[in-house]
Amino acid sequence: xxxxxxxxxxxxxxxxxxxxxxxxxxxxxxxxxxxxxxxxxxxxxxxxxxxxxxxxxxxxxxxxxxxxxxxxxxxxxxxxxxxxxxxxxxxxxxxxxxxxxxxxxxxxxxxxxxxxxxxxxxxxxxxxxxxxxxxxxxxxxxxxxxxxxxxxxxxxxxxxxxxxxxxxxxxxxxxxxxxxxxxxxxxxxxxxxxxxxxxxxxxxxxxxxxxxxxxxxxxxxxxxxxxxxxxxxxxxxxxxxxxxxxxxxxxxxxxxxxxxxxxxxxxxxxxxxxxxxxxxxxxxxxxxxxxxxxxxxxxxxxxxxxxxxxxxxxxxxxxxxxxxxxxxxxxxxxxxxxxxxxxxxxxxxxxxxxxxxxxxxxxxxxxxxxxxxxxxxxxxxxxxxxxxxxxxxxxxxxxxxxxxx
Numbered sequence: 262x263x264x265x266x267x268x269x270x271x272x273x274x275x276x277x278x279x280x281x282x283x284x285x286x287x288x289x290x291x292x293x294x295x296x297x298x299x300x301x302x303x304x305x306x307x308x309x310x311x312x313x314x315x316x317x318x319x320x321x322x323x324x325x326x327x328x329x330x331x332x333x334x335x336x337x338x339x340x341x342x343x344x345x346x347x348x349x350x351x352x353x354x355x356x357x358x359x360x361x362x363x364x365x366x367x368x369x370x371x372x373x374x375x376x377x378x379x380x381x382x383x384x385x386x387x388x389x390x391x392x393x394x395x396x397x398x399x400x401x402x403x404x405x406x407x408x409x410x411x412x413x414x415x416x417x418x419x420x421x422x423x424x425x426x427x428x429x430x431x432x433x434x435x436x437x438x439x440x441x442x443x444x445x446x447x448x449x450x451x452x453x454x455x456x457x458x459x460x461x462x463x464x465x466x467x468x469x470x471x472x473x474x475x476x477x478x479x480x481x482x483x484x485x486x487x488x489x490x491x492x493x494x495x496x497x498x499x500x501x502x503x504x505x506x507x508x509x510x511x512x513x514x515x516x517x518x519x520x521x522x523x524x525x526x527x528x529x530x531x532x533x534x535x536x537x538x539x540x541x542x543x544x545x546x547x548x549x550x551x552x553x554x555x556x557x558x559x560x561x562x563x564x565x566x567x568x569x570x571x572x573x574x575x576x577x578x579x580x581x582x583x584x585x586x587x588x589x590x591x592x593x594x595x596x597x598x599x600x601x602x603x604x605x606x607x608x609x610x611x612x613x614x615x616x617x618x619x620x621x622x623x624x625x626x627x628x629x630x631x632x633x634x635x636x637x638x639x640x641x642x643x644x645x646x647x648x649x650x651x652x653x654x655x656x657x658x659x660x661x662x663x664x665x666x
Contacts, residue, residue: 291491292415292630294405295442295456296398297352297361297390303631303666314353320417320631320665321369322346329656344369345661346416348385361390363404374465377521377528382466385435400440403465406525407440407456407479408433408512409555410542411583413494418630420496420551420587422637422661425601426618427581431557433514433538434525436460436475437467450486455479462516464525471533473518475525481510488546496553497587497595498546499629505547512540523577531566536576549589551597557581564608575612579605593626599639614643614653635661 290301298304304318322345330338351364365386367373373381388402405413411424412432424432438460445453455478461467462475483493485507489500493508516524518533542555557580564576581604587597599620605613620639627633642654 291495292350292417293491293494294386294413294415295407295440295494296400297354297363299352299354299358299361301352303628305666308353311358313355314358316350316352318350318352318666320346320348320350320663322416322422322661322663324422324659324661326422326657326659326661330653335656341659343371345371345422347372348417348665359392361392363388363390377526384466388440396444396446398442400442401438403435403437404440405435406433406458406460406475406477406514408477408514408538409540409557410494410508410510410544410553411496411555414496415494417663417665418495420585420595420597420624420635421599421620421622422635422659425555425581425583425585425599426616426641427555427557427583427601427603430523430577430603431538431540431559431579431581432523432526433475433477433512433516433540434523435465436462436525437465438475452481452483452486454481454483456481462518462524463520467520471518471520473516473533473535475514475516475519477512477514479510479512481508483508488544492546493544495630496551496585497597497624498549498551498589499592499595499626500546501549501589501592502546503548505545507543507545509543510541512538512542514538514540519576522574527577528574530574530576531568531572534561534563534566534576536561536564536578551585551587553583553585555581555583560606564606573612575609577605577613578609579603579613595624595626597622597624617642620657630663631665633663635659635663637661 301316304316306316308314324345326341327337328339347369349366354361366383367385386404388400388404390398390400392398409432411428441457443455458477460475488506492500516536519536520529520533521527537560539558545552559578561576561578564578566574583601585599589595602617604615618641620637622637625634637659639657
């Protein structure tokens, strides 16, 4: 016990006294939401020989922001001040290094899905992985589907405070089931990655299982080889790629008898519906420049559901686009611009408007994505570029601090 206590005091002293130099001494490991992290330099690890390993990490996002609700009127109508995210993450293995686990718990109100669930939902990820070899592994449990790139990128690795409007409406999210990941290297530096999932289709912590499943497949092609530090799943070229790097992704998901408006997300439909989601995305990085582009197309043969009282709920059917371009000013400062739009299908246009979004962001990285300060200012407008006088348009601004290990 004395030795353990001594080690504990040393850890506390390192955290307190060593904090000012962390950004210069620690090698950042990009967080992955598709596999367990076993080799991390900026977390806390516990292990016993080769029988047990647990890496512990936490992060929080504290923010303050505003929205206007009167078109071009700059009068502030809403303030947002809250803990947006508070997460605990555990990665490791038990018994055999091939048998790995990844657990992520959430505790902030915004993370608990209280808008759409009767009880709080703290479990975000709980998945077991079996690693067959360095190029093939299998997952079973609750995790992110292999969907659009920005959704799979950890929220701690974003260059804006939130994901895009298009992502909010048309993404596919966490689900429970079986996951497969295969990397196919070539004789040249190029890589082909195959990802697939067979899941419930009803999202995380689904209260009941119906007789429909979701089938998701994704293909990624990296013609110029791997990004430094897994940068194809981290926004911004913090690594300053010395050679151009590109990743192109294609996802198709067929969700049969889905129970929620967005498949894995949103309020419950009044009756199950089938929906299909097509996603094409890409990430390019070179010399401090970063470009992210995403295209979404969701369809449903019968998107509208109605209850006995005449209330309407519908599948989020439509087309979305998200584009982001960023430039590192130096090793720890970045500017970024986003344009995103979500255009509902004609079948639901009477219930939902088209939304366009333009954002400008500045990020100060203290310790990579683990500790950073972010500021965003932007404008959202309804019904297209010609409708700037729409009363539903709004200015938005946000300041956020990310802090974690």
